[in-house]
Amino acid sequence: MMTGRQRPRRRRQRLGPIFVSIFILTALASAALFWWLSERPNTAHETPEYASIEHPIMLDGEWSQTGAQGEGEGLLIPLEIARKLLGDGVRYEQDSQSIILTTNQAVLHFKTGELDATMNRKPLKLSFAAKDEDGKLYLPFAPLKELFGIQAEVGETSGIVTLLMPDKKVQQGEVPASSKKGAKLRSGPDKSYPxxxxxxxxxxxxxxxxxxxxxxxxxxxGFIGYAPKSGIALGESKVVPSASEEEKPFVPWNLTNERINLTWEPVYTANPDTGKIGELTGVNVVSPTWFALKDGTGQIISKADASYSTWARNKGVQVWGLFSNDFEPVKTTQALADYDTRMSMIQQLLAYAKAFKLNGINLDFENVETSDKDNFVQFVRELAPLLHEQNLVLSVDVTPKSGSEYWSLFLDRGRLAEAADFLILMAYDEHWASSPEAGSVASLPWTEQSISRLLEEDGVPAGKLILGMPFYTRIWTETVSGTGETKVTSKTMSMDSVNKLLAEKKLTPKLSEETGQNYVEFKEEGATKKIWIEDASSIRKRAELVKKYSLAGAASWRRGFESSDIWAALDKALQ
Known part of the structure; x- marks a missing residue:
């Protein structure tokens, strides 16, 4: 009986290895099938998402997530794409439905739905109008191509639009002609992709x-995808043609090896008697404060004087008329708000420049709302090409960088430098007239830091930057009250006034290592008097900064505050 029970168990034991073998073989077969399937190229075809759009736009090998409209010469591209490619070169003002395109040489203005346009104030007829479709603005491509040199390649059957910027280097390649099967362009960098x-x-x-x-x-x-490197032969790189340039590009300063040496001429009520000005050794530009914004409509007040221009011209000195916003933020906001008021200001400046035979315009906009930053840049972008067309220079005054909203933060110095010929850094008023503490008008370390910040942080080219320097100083009075509180007041003084005071009180200044300037301190009627002195020594040091940083030159505020030795000292230091 026991023997009979043992035999079936032996049969079951013999079946075990068979099941194991079958399991192993099945696993191996599955693994082999999985390996074969994973290694087998995907033969499925996939239609990209962008193919459902009429004219999908490609930028630098990527779908832009939007498309164009129209065909051939009537191609229209979305405003957002134009802005992405051209930045400040494209401006849309919704209230007036105005589109403004600006380059270094041109200002093109047209409106949505209209073929009538102006190019540098001259009438122009567009072949196709901009249009608004369901709140999305489309611009005619033709003027973008003409002004900026953008190229459009359109797939013959796909309709895909590829936009290329001028001067862009593009690597070419091909599927070798000897390849029998060609190549598969896949949606991802692996053969498992469709x-x-x-x-x-x-x-x-x-x-x-x-x-x-x-x-x-x-x-x-125009389709974008991936292919093995082994199946593609690289060719030459092509460079997209540059935008067309004017035959004679505008040169803002062509005096060989001569730095700009500008001085501002303050004209508050009447112009100066030029017969009493005397010799301005080394000065090659004067900037009289002739023009000021009158109101929010863009009207300009003029105090220009033809005899002054004639006097300067006879001395071989250029005249850059200064245009101020009168330091009035409200009317500045209004005047900068739209194309019509900006163009009104520009047309007046052009007329004044012609009438008084100016060589340039110097913009001095201060005390401006930070919200007007973009509008001010746009004004400069529109003004520059129209001045250049008349062979006129555009310079823009800027303050050193600070946290002041109305005096610094509204200035986009990098963008202004792109549009204007020169920026003039008004490197003074480190301690302003009502400063709560006494200090230098422009210490040398602060001045150098102001220069380097514009060059390094804002990317202002050194060759476009002019260093503004003060010909004035302040005498500070510190009075201690009975409660121990110190009251600080100041009075602006010219160089000659300081020299006269030093002589009268027989004071001997000492060099301040901290500021790099001569300094004097004395007591008078129980108060402490402090003066950080501007003189030939400090002016020479400022000129050395011009040379150290390879700046375009120097500007001085203002003529009439200098002592008799300053012009020769500055001229020599700038050599």
């Missing part, structure tokens, strides 16, 4: 990058 387009032998492609043995490509039809 096929976007079949590329025939000899097909041209644009190479936008590479990733783990795969090239990121764009086909002639």
């Amino acid at each position: 096929i976007v387009e079949d590329l025939a032998p000899g097909a041209d492609v644009t190479v936008w990058g590479e990733e783990e043995g795969w090239y990121k490509l764009q086909s002639a039809e």
